[in-house]
Amino acid sequence: MQSVRAVILGFGTVGQGIFNIAQQRRAELREQHQVELVIAKVLVTDAARAGRALPEGFDASLLTDKIEDVLASGPIDTVFECMVGAQPAYDHVRALVQQHGCAVVTANKVMFAKHGAALRELAGAAGRQVGYEACVAGGVPVIKTLQNMKLVQHITKVEGILNGTTNFILTSMRTNPGKSYEATLAEAQAKGYAEADPYNDVSGMDAFSKLMILSELAFGAQPAWPEVPVVGIQEITAAKVAEASAQQQRYRHVASTELVTEGGQRKIVASIRPLLVDAQHALYAVEDVHNAVAVSTDYLGVVTLMGPGAGMYPTASVMVEDWLTFVQQNKLKSGSA
């Protein structure tokens, strides 16, 4: 039995989901993969915060608000990073990789969009990998699918609905004709689909981070950030939605990145904007909080993946999948598989 010691940075919905899954799948991990996942330390913002809800079976003494405690918590094989924002998440993960040579599994799209390339290089130098399936489209396996496609396919375009909040709002405005953007946003907030401060979602900035990650994976590079138009959904009115419906069209908030050739030069052209799509479009049928990604390649044409874009278990479970993939690959390397 191999014992893998891991730490979790950030213990909100996703971080707690990882702990829960490790508990729920303990017997299967042992029997099917001969591995035990031991959570050695959990970093939170304020370890002494009163009234904190913790998962059943969680040992509160694992909590700390000091990264030094995490770094000093014995040998660490894997860091599950579920924080918000590029910093201090990146500094924390970097220190862990440098001091422990650990593998990284992250759900932090803002951190990874900005520092993903450097982080993969750093981990690679330590002979380790970075899993980032959870950064884009939650439980939809777009990262692994693209990684595999890249072996043979030339990817020409990736477009998707990468934010469940905006898709919920646009869907709800269409299925409730006359309902205003503001009233629908309030409904989304009441249902827990939108934050109290909805700017990041409705402006397209959340989708922007995800799109940059997809660009880098599909094309090996990101476009220059200031050149990417990012248009939110705030200007979509009930009247515009009604007009679209009359034409059998739907508004979708589409993030798109494409490889184009201009004057013999290959260039990545990306954008995030509300688009009117008709029934022939791959994203027409993607409703409510779902995410979807349509990938175009030379040999395949278009392949579309659709599913849950967020949530404790979709997101946390693909992080545990990332980790288990690394466990399997390490077994191949060590000849124990």
Add this chain to the structure above:
Amino acid sequence: MQSVRAVILGFGTVGQGIFNIAQQRRAELREQHQVELVIAKVLVTDAARAGRALPEGFDASLLTDKIEDVLASGPIDTVFECMVGAQPAYDHVRALVQQHGCAVVTANKVMFAKHGAALRELAGAAGRQVGYEACVAGGVPVIKTLQNMKLVQHITKVEGILNGTTNFILTSMRTNPGKSYEATLAEAQAKGYAEADPYNDVSGMDAFSKLMILSELAFGAQPAWPEVPVVGIQEITAAKVAEASAQQQRYRHVASTELVTEGGQRKIVASIRPLLVDAQHALYAVEDVHNAVAVSTDYLGVVTLMGPGAGMYPTASVMVEDWLTFVQQNKLKSGSA
């Protein structure tokens, strides 16, 4: 530079696609994967057949109609099997694995539905793998996605549109109100979407093989074949389609396999039949010759994959992907990655 010698069994559309892709990607395989794919022999039914169309750059002296020539063609690392029917395909592949210890990549759903478990065991005993992504839903990466999901998810149901011919016919009958099944089938044949003898597709037997493969992957077992109802689309009339359209419903030819618990016993319940689905259904939007698979798991809910279900390049390219995955894993094993 690693040189990998492979043979191709069956040189129809898919077999020729593999050869073409190997040619088109030769430089990339060398530069990015340090590997050269050498086609050592190609098995066809009648090597002397006059007027055969061969891909550009193909050396006709590689053709043989004797499996003995294939078996004697020097060391063989990989067999690409693109034949039709369980036999003699399975005997050929088995002989190759036994005598050469080769990896197998197959597009032959009938062979794999029947002999997949035995073949994987045989290859496993030789330390090799079997790739069968191309057996189900052509270019849609359902096999690799399920393999990865199985690491953590409990898969509860897999349902899909696994045959492009029947989906084209049902789509065309709906978009051309009043058009009969017979006239639409004739149109599909004229377009090359249906065979001269369409039985295998329209009866559901083609989808049946694919569904058995999905069952075995998702649940570790196939249901007893005689217990699986297989209903074709031959009884769908223009009048039935009109009635469905009036209710905003669509006919889909749905292959479904599900894990149910009856009296404390886990049981696989599978069927193939025309279903009426409404706009909320994951397969409602899948039109024309497309294939789609919706996978339900405990942590993810439903994830849907959609794309090209057939064709030279979609099918052949996922076979080359399977092969390259094995090349990468072998590098991990040998420590050269």
